[in-house]
Amino acid sequence: MALDPALTPKELELLGRLNGCQVADAIETFDVRLRNEGYTDSSIRCIFQNLPPMVGYAVTARIRTSEPPMSGRAYPEHTDWWNYLLTIPAPRVVVLEDLDRRPGRGSCAGEVHTRILNALGCAGLVTNGAVRDLQAVESIHFCVFAGSVVVSRAYYHMLEFGIPVEVGNLKVRPGDLLHGDRHGVINIPAPIAREIPAAAARVAALERPVLEVADSPNPTIEELREAVQQSVREDDFRR
Numbered sequence: 001m002a003l004d005p006a007l008t009p010k011e012l013e014l015l016g017r018l019n020g021c022q023v024a025d026a027i028e029t030f031d032v033r034l035r036n037e038g039y040t041d042s043s044i045r046c047i048f049q050n051l052p053p054m055v056g057y058a059v060t061a062r063i064r065t066s067e068p069p070m071s072g073r074a075y076p077e078h079t080d081w082w083n084y085l086l087t088i089p090a091p092r093v094v095v096l097e098d099l100d101r102r103p104g105r106g107s108c109a110g111e112v113h114t115r116i117l118n119a120l121g122c123a124g125l126v127t128n129g130a131v132r133d134l135q136a137v138e139s140i141h142f143c144v145f146a147g148s149v150v151v152s153r154a155y156y157h158m159l160e161f162g163i164p165v166e167v168g169n170l171k172v173r174p175g176d177l178l179h180g181d182r183h184g185v186i187n188i189p190a191p192i193a194r195e196i197p198a199a200a201a202r203v204a205a206l207e208r209p210v211l212e213v214a215d216s217p218n219p220t221i222e223e224l225r226e227a228v229q230q231s232v233r234e235d236d237f238r239r
Contacts, residue, residue: 106154
């Protein structure tokens with residue numbers, strides 16, 4: 001669940017200065033989960049790779065797009081979920097799990113939908129489904145992570161919201177803190193969220209001597225090996 005209290009704007013800004021790999025490496029130093037969990041797999045891609053990293057609290061829902069809803073017409077008739085959305089602290093990240101047998105038959109977000117979400121304090125969208133209107137969405141600097149891109153929204157409709165979902169092998173609960181950039185989306189465990197920037201700085205300090213040797217003119221294998229081993233020794237010492 002979201003932090004109580006939520007991170008301050010400054011704390012969120014510090015997370016947003018990190019790339020996804022730095023966040024992942026920092027999380028690993030705390031040994032709070034398995035290293036093969038907590039992030040999206042390659043089925044989810046960053047649509048706008050030049051945008052700054054996305055940081056926000058998860059707003060979750062399940063959708064379908066391939067067939068008409070059992071009642072009503074489609075998404076525009078069911079906007080009651082916006083009330084739920086506003087119960088999650090800003091900035092928000094909408095996470096939509098497409099339950100169709102073949103996700104992405106229709107788009108779950110385009111120009112209109114993302115502009116509404118942007119107006120409601122959302123920083124981005126994560127889905128195993130599809131999106132569209134890429135040029136218009138990118139123009140408002142709205143981060144999008146999706147399984148595919150399609151031309152039509154088909155029969156996009158929402159089934160339920162405010163429940164745990166899974167997108168690209170990433171399990172997300174309402175209020176989870178998410179970070180996303182061109183590398184993918186990662187879930188930041190609440191108990192260590194405030195410590196991630198400092199941990200990332202420690203990892204960078206350990207890596208710096210190795211990089212300096214690697215970038216030096218004609219480094220030898222022995223020099224590289226010693227730099228790496230020294231980094232490991234210092235890491236063990238700090239732990």
